[in-house]
Amino acid sequence: MVKIRLKRVGAKKAPFYHVVVADSRVARNGKIIEKIGTYNPMVDPAEINLDLDKVNTWIKNGAKPTDTVKFLIEKSSK
Numbered sequence: 001m002v003k004i005r006l007k008r009v010g011a012k013k014a015p016f017y018h019v020v021v022a023d024s025r026v027a028r029n030g031k032i033i034e035k036i037g038t039y040n041p042m043v044d045p046a047e048i049n050l051d052l053d054k055v056n057t058w059i060k061n062g063a064k065p066t067d068t069v070k071f072l073i074e075k076s077s078k
Contacts, residue, residue: 004058004065006039007032016040019050019069021058034058039072048076 010016
């Protein structure tokens with residue numbers, strides 16, 4: 001199953017995430033299919049950059065977003 005999820009790329013105690021499309025069986029920081037955005041929780045307010053066209057395309061093709069990514073999609077589409 002294909003999932004839209006977060007991939008952590010930040011340093012220790014300074015998280016930064018890429019929003020990626022990946023197979024659910026692959027490790028969190030493993031091989032990805034496509035990078036579709038970024039999320040930086042360390043700034044106030046948190047910075048969310050998503051390519052909503054790609055997100056919608058992947059969801060239409062059957063990709064399931066995780067709960068956290070679902071929240072980020074809702075927040076960035078407002």
